[in-house]
Amino acid sequence: MTLAIFIVIAAVLALGVILSLAVSQHLQAKKTADLAGAIRPIDVEAFRNLIDPAEDAYLRSCLPPPAFRTVRRERLRAMAAYVHAVGANAAVLVRVGEAALAAGDPRFAAAAHQLVNDGLLLRRNATIALLRIYVALAWPNSGFAAERVVERYEQVSSVAMLLGRLQNPGAAVRL
């Protein structure tokens, strides 16, 4: 019966997760009006500075190893916070793109489709980058590269701007 109890607990947990995700996703799908407000601004320059290998090399040469590891961990935590925000923004942009696709306006279809795909790629890269950051937190001396996240973020931002410009020509003038 031990196995049965274990399986029953697992099944109840699975049911709980499925129901909570279903409810949250169902509610989320109805709240597309507030999507734009969910986007958090990202300081790309500060992020670039954080992931710059030259900065790390400079700190490594200046600081004793224990102090370097402490500083490196602090920088990695800050990096994780940035990447987390980038991933969250990517998810919002995917939903913005899907909402634009669902509206069925052929003028926005191409830009919206590109935004969805680029957003999904960014989301994937952000997840991978987060995993690498957490690994690097355990081994602060290891090398780390998150440039792809920055590149992808720039690409998605430009696509989002293109879609925004198509949907709201008035704003495009100001850009």
Next chain:
Amino acid sequence: MLQPHSFLWHYLWLAPQVLQFGLALILWRRGFQRRFPVFFLYLIFEAVEACGLYGMDFLPSVSVTTWWVAFCVGLVLEGFIRIAVVGELFLHLLRSRPAIAKVGSRLISGVGAVIVLVATIAAAYVPVDTLQFAIGYRAHILQQTLYMIECGLILFLFLFTFSFGLTWGQPTFGIALGRGISSSVHLATWAVMANGGLPHSRYLLDFLNMATYQVCVLLWFYFLLVPQKSATTSAVSLPENHLDIWNRELERLLQQP
């Protein structure tokens, strides 16, 4: 009331199947079978199988062993169809998103392999101590194994869509939710039965299974037949301020040597 062969027992066995036939008929008229052929096949197969087993349960010429053999054969076929339904749902989610199609396919293949391994190990540890009803016990183990695989895959599907922030279509969401609820409840009840739990009141688990399935069929009625309310009739516009900020940041980046 909560006794085998009571009115409620007959109702819960037959009503979902009648509803499924009705649902399949309405969906056929709407051309649903072209979009979700595997789920449509599942609706038909499940209804025919359950009605067939119900009929066999009353025929005096059908022995207990024959009934369980028929149950096992139907179960294997139904198991394949149910897992194919999960594949169909996944295909619908990834079809319009080529950016994650590759990683999604790899992930579900890997997760599927792990779940099959875990389900096989769990099946191997189930005690088979009553040789008199060996076929019945084997059927319970088979149920536990198939529902474990299906439940794991559906759970992965929900986690995958959540982690990538994907939006479900209404029919896809309804099918996944119904199968998710059904597979997790059935997994729990069949695991108890397969491991010899509640030997004198198993009919209560049957009631739970049948009632859950009834709820799932009603969920499919809602999600597959009620027209989807469009959240927005116009396209969502991005906030001007954020676009400005992003543009400034990008310009600064472009100006760097």
